[in-house]
Amino acid sequence: MPAGRPGPAAQSARRPPPLLPLLLLCVLGAPQAGSGADTAVISPQDPTLLIGSSLQATCSVHGDPPGATAEGLYWTLNGHRLPPELSRMLNASTLALALANLNGSRQQSGDNLVCHARDGSILAGSCLYVGLPPEKPFNISCWSKNMKDLTCRWTPGARGETFLHTNYSLKYKLRWYGQDNTCEEYHTVGPHSCHIPKDLALFTPYEIWVEATNRLGSARSDVLTLDILDVVTTDPPPEVHVSRVGGLEDQLSVRWVSPPALKDFLFQAKYQIRYRVEDSVDWKVVDDVSNQTSCRLAGLKPGTVYFVQVRCNPFGIYGSKKAGIWSEWSHPTAASTPRSERPGPGGGACEPRGGEPSSGPVRRELKQFLGWLKKHAYCSNLSFRLYDQWRAWMQKSHKTRNQDEGILSSGRRGAARGKGGPGGWAGRETRAPPGGRRPRALHPQP
DSSP states (O other): OOTTOOOHHHHHHHOOOTHHHHHHHHHHOOOOTTSSSOOEEEESOSOEEETTOOEEEEEEEOSOSTTOOSTTOEEEETTEEOOGGGEEEEETTEEEEEEOSOOOOSSTTOEEEEEEOTTSOEEEEEEEEEEOOOOOOEEEEEEBSSSSOEEEEEEOOSSOOOSSOOEEEEEEEESSSOOOEEOOEESSSSSSEEEEOSOOOSSSOEEEEEEEEETTEEEEOOOEEEOGGGGBOOOOOSOOEEEEETTEEEEEEEEOOOOGGGTTSOOEEEEEEEEEETTOOOOEEEOTTTTOSEEEEOSOOTTOEEEEEEEEEEEOGGGOOSOOOOOOOOOOEEEEOOOOSSOOTTTTOOOOOTTOTTHHHHHHHHHHHHHHHHHHOTTOHHHHHHHHHHHHHHHHHHHHHHHHHHHHHHHHHHHHHHHHGGGTTTTOOOOOOTTSOOOOOOOOOO
């Protein structure tokens, strides 16, 4: 046995499980010819190809031990044995492989192409990289939360997946002077994002772009030009509180605190509210909250749980003319409206008679008023005062009408007892006077 070469027992003892070297092959690197323990070499080594390309590879056996041949060798790709018809012997020591119309690599670190001996041991390996060159990144958006930092994210390309490890670099510089800078804090708000924590200048525009590079090429995005003051946003408004408005069963009061991050800067803020019922995923958005930090929601369902969120848009910072960037929504806050004291349909209440002249107009007026209020004046203090006055008048009128109806009903019952006893005139027949017509039955007026 040649000196320095381990015996079969030692080789068997140190041989790893069959799948382990396949997983580590393209991570740690394929064995290279001339390393001492290798008995074969694959050519080409670690090729990079476009999707749809063909590959011609060879596995050549060394002359150690003497008489070693390519007889019985076979190929695997990612642990799967390739059909023998894809291989052919070029000579006694070389086995060739032909692959056509290659698909993208199953892993960005490369696919494992391995040459095996007859007994299944690994003779040599190669990493096969098959993919696409990167496309031009697009849709770059940036924002700042304290006017000292900047966070940007982007879309990698129309196709997206390149099947190869692709490196993205965010570059930035002052528009008219200064050198290129590279962002260093990646993946801060997603896989394609970067954060610049400090040392940014105000009142001067920046140029920002993204460069993408992989084994098959590179691409560069269009340049985004921005001023830090134009892309300021905040955290969501804190301390959002939702509560009932007295006993009003169709309203909730929402209050919140302005975001503290920009309290030392000159800016204006506008807010949005959205809300939904507990068993729904559909949100309704209130746009016209303006710069108030409170709002009353009207036209809600009695006895219903609502989830409410608020977000903020700072604008006009140091005179900026841009519209500003909305913050994320605050965490949902839940509250319920009071249950209605008036029974609904089927609850035992009598529906008004169709002959009452005030029933239809009052209901239509209520519906019209609520519709107008919901559409035009969610958070108008004047409108809510008018609405509260109108509701108080309606409740007073309803109470007075009930009292009048009670008095009238009592009077009718007394008149009925006086005229016809407990049964009144209803259903009673009178005798006809001699020689006269029988009078028709009389019923008390309702």
